[in-house]
Structures are given as C-alpha cells and as structure tokens.
Amino acid sequence: MVATPAIKATARRLLALSLDEQGAVSAERALEVIKVLEANPPKRGLRVLLKTYATYLESHLTKTQARIEHAGNLDAAALQELLTSLEQRYNRKLEPVVTENPALIAGVRARVGDDVFDNSFASTLQTLRQSLQ
Amino acid sequence: MSDILEQIKAEIARVSSATQQANVGRITAVADGVAHVSGLSRAMSNEMISFPGDVFGMALNLEEDEVGVVLLGEASHLKEGDEAKTTGKLLSVPVGKELLGRAVDALGRPVDGKGPIAAKENYPVERIAPGILPRKSVDQPIQTGIMAVDAMIPIGRGQRELIIGDRSTGKTTIATDTIISQAAINKKGIAGDDKNFRPVYSIYVAIGQKSANIARTIALLEAHGAMQYTIVVVASAADNPSSQYIAPYAGCAMGEWFMRNGMDALIVYDDLSKHAVAYRQISLILKRPAGREAYPGDVFYLHSRLLERAARMREQDGNGSLTALPIIETQAGDFSAYIPTNVISITDGQIYLETDLFNQGVRPALNVGLSVSRVGSSAQTKAVKQVGGKIKLQLAQYRELAAFAQFGSDLDARTKSTLDRGARIIELFKQPVAAPKPMEVEVALLWAMHNGHFDKIAVKDMIRAAASLEEYFKSTQTALLGKIAEKKVLDDGLEGELKAAVEQWSRTFGAE
Known part of the structure; x- marks a missing residue:
C-alpha cells in the first residue's frame, strides 16, 4: 500500500x-x-x-550524518580531510559514521543525505562494464 | 580476440578515476511498471533513473519527498528497499542511418536478433518542437501510391495527417502502403541520375499491438523491399505501459535525426489511441487526478507535443522534414470521442475510413466527405491536381445522389450521368494491399476517367479495365509515363499523347 x-x-x-x-x-x-x-x-x-x-x-x-564506507586502510588524517571537505560543501556539522565495506574492493564511498560520492574501484569497474555493453 | 582486447584497453583509457557523484533514493513501492522512490532530491523531470540489474526508469512525478518513476523493460526483480540512482541524463535513444532495416524497442535496443546497432549518436526522446522561424510551408508531396489519397487528400512533406477509423478498416494498410510506395520511389530515385532526389526514410512505431501483427507488418515490408529504408519501433501489447508510452517519442527522436540532418522522414504512430490508454494507466498508478474518460488532464499535451515535432524546415535550417501519420482507432464510428477529437484538432487533416464501405468492398474504405487535407493541396503534384481536382467533388455529389436514387427509378440524364461517373470512380479507386501506384500511372488513369474514357465500360468491368490500362501504359507507353514523371504537369502535347494512347487501348480492350 x-x-x-x-x-x-x-x-x-x-x-x-x-x-x-x-x-x-x-x-x-x-x-x-x-x-x-x-x-x-x-x-x-x-x-x-x-x-x-x-x-x-x-x-x-x-542529512546530519556523513556515512563513510571504505575498503582497505583509511587513516584518521584522511578521514578528517574528507569530513571537513563535506562539511564545507554542505555548510553544516556532520556526524561521521564510518564502516568497512570489502565490496568496494578499494577506495571510499561517502553519503550525505541523498548524495553519494563514490571513489571506489567497484564503481570504476561498474562504469567500465556499462561502457563495454 | 585482439579486437576485443583493443576495445577493452581503449575503454579503460577512457574511464575516468574521478569521484562519481550521484543522487540516490530507495524504492518504497513498486507495482505495475511504476516505482515510488523516496529520496532522489535532485532528480530532474524526465531524467533516467538507474535501478539494480541494469533496469532504467524515467522520473515522471517529482513530489516533495518522493519521485514517481516509470520503469522501462523487465523489472520484476525490483523490490522495496532497492537503491535507485540518478544518472544526470535525459532518456535518449540511438539515432541515425544505422537503425534502418532494424526493429528496435522503445529504448532503441534491437529486438530482431540481427546483432547490435552501431549508432554513433543519441537523441533525447523528449525535445521541444521546432519554433515558428525555422519552419517552412508544406510544398513537396509524399506520394502514398494510393490513388484515392493522392488525388483527393494529398499529403505533403512535414504534414501531420491523421488516419482514423474503426478496427479492421484498413488504417495500418494505408500507412504500410505509403512506406512501400516511398521505398519504391527511393529505389528508383537513388538508381536514377537526379541529383536533387530526396529519399524519404520511414519509421513505423507499433504501440500496444499484438506481436503477431507486428511480425506480419515487418514481413510485409521486407517482402516489398521497404525494410532497408525503414525503422520499426516495437512496443507490443506484451510490453509494459511505460514502454508503450515512450515508444512514439523514441520513434520521433529517430525521425528528427533525419529532419535535422537535412533529410526527409515519414513516421507512422500505430496507434495513438493505445498510446493514450497506456498513459492513462501510468497516470492512474501515479495517482494523478483523472479527468474525462479517466484520462489525465494533460492528455492533449501528450499528443500535441509529439505531433508538433513533425515539421518542414526552411533551407537555412537544413531543408529537412518529418511527416507524421498518426493512427486513431474509433469505437463504433464515434470520431467525436475524447482522444479522436483531440488528435483531429492537432493534425492538418484526416483520412476517415468507414466500416460500411469496407464491408461493401470499397478498399481503401475512404469516406470522402469526412476526409480532408488542410495543407496538402499546395504540395500536390500539378499533374495530379489537374486531373484529380474535380474527382472529389464528383464523388461527393455521387454519394449525395446515390442515397436519393435508391427511392426512385426516374432519373434525369444529368443525375444519371453523375451516378454513372461516381460508380466508376469508386471502382477505379479500389486498390489491393501493398500495390502502390507510381504518380505517372495515377495521372494516366485519372486523366482517362476525367475525360470520360471509362464511361462506356460497364461498372462491373471497371477494375479489370483499370488494371488493363495500367498494364498497357507500363508495357507500351513507358516513354509517355517517363515524360509525365519528369514534367509533373500535363501540357497540350502530353494530353494529346495520352488521348492517342488511351484511344488505342480502348480499341484493344473493347475487342477483348
């Protein structure tokens, strides 16, 4: 319904x-x-x-959280840099929620509200697959 | 093998490693080819939305906290909670000459099993129609090859001519005959030495039809060598309503490519009644307010924005054209219903087909009184206009008198002559399926009728006589036909030659 x-x-x-x-x-x-x-x-x-x-x-x-998924190591400095950049973009304080996701193979994916910023190897492979179809 | 490796290497080089940004949402409900998605706060109207399993949809309803997306293709695996993603692209389809000879679905994907289509360009399915300035008046004919249509309801390049009638009255046949006629003209023109020859490419959009009927139409076009100049867009009754809704716009985008590249194209929408029904279904599922006959309020705009995209462009804008032949199926001859009146008011005329005439054996079952072409007469070939100009009037007079003549036997000579001529014209206009006539043959037959050369032939022998005269011209008077085709106007010299030829034929036919 x-x-x-x-x-x-x-x-x-x-x-x-x-x-x-x-x-x-x-x-x-x-x-x-x-x-x-x-x-x-x-x-x-x-x-x-x-x-x-x-x-x-x-x-x-x-909308109030930055949900960050990563595969492999993500050091504290890189995480802080990413968070600062996102807070500047949205002009508000964001609460980081960090999880490890091996499905990404490598790289980081961040989500704030409906927006997703994907810099993972899995997404690059997906793009390549679509372009070869 | 090395080709595949090269392609993969090229694609890897092209793939950017930059961060991809997307706007996502989750499916809250999915049913009947429509998904309700929460989130997607940045989705644009008509934007392509990507779902798991390579399924795409089109954002139609943008609401405060939800987006209504029509799903394109097989989507039975989608479920509540699945992620949906914006693509930043408007729904677009492949276009170009590579699609000629192919049958494709509403997204331009091949459905004929002939392998992938190597199209170089894509056009958005929704596009604003050309404005006033780049347009030009319709002044070049589209030869349908159907004598009754070419003589009385001429169609010009860039015109929108509606074909309307009940089920099984020959609406699709008129459209397919026109495509076959254009293919025959294309073959002759391309093989000839006329540098100014402009072929007409056809697009046939089948909406909500039985797959068997679509297969039959494709087989007919193939059998008459018309497929090589034709693209068939298929959204059969088995396809979901969203595909049926998109198909005419996709076909129109393919036709627009020809028009915008300075070529001429003809598009048949078969039929827009089913298209309106598919749109009504989608609108009701999207909970849009229902209006008359439960159609949504924008059902007029649905068809007007589609048909306005057919146009004749001026020289500075490429001189291309897109001619539209929309088809509407009426119920029990009621052409004053909602959708028929809408489309009648949008188009530049209509060919009205009648069940009674069809059952009487008058095929094409044209109702001359209700059929009209508002702009085509200025595009009509002069020779056809010279001989066919009075035919429509004579036929209308015949229809009026024939009704009265049933009640009395005492008729004055003038009435009798009108009735006799009318009966012969009707017989002359009877034409079998997929047998379009070249313009010059039409002119010769109409000239013979106009000048009373069929008056001595019994009405029951008219079909045989017309076929005999056509055969006579094609076999012994090819030079004369060639002159008519070249000059496109009947001068005294040509009329003299026509008279001599027809008189000679009369003697041989009378002796048979």
Missing part, C-alpha cells in the same frame, strides 16, 4: 515531534512517539504510517 497524503502528513508531524531543540533526531523522543502510537494506534494504516515515519527519520538522519 502506498502512503496517502494524510498518512504522509501524520508521519511528518511525528518526525517533528521526534526532533530535539537543535533539530536533530532524539532517540528518546522517537521512542516516546512509538510508545504513544502503540497505545493509540490509528484505525487503519498503522503499518504504512510506521514505514513512512521510519523513512522520514532515516532521511533526516542521513
């Missing part, structure tokens, strides 16, 4: 209730929202509402 405009509007209100004074997602507030929802579920569409709410939460979180 696709979320209706009413469900989307409710999910947006729930997201607003889940943010702290600085506009960041607060885990306590989000849990509180879910507890209230559990206690007072809507007559229809709870599942879709929760999924839409989760999508909005995720989307909001990714």
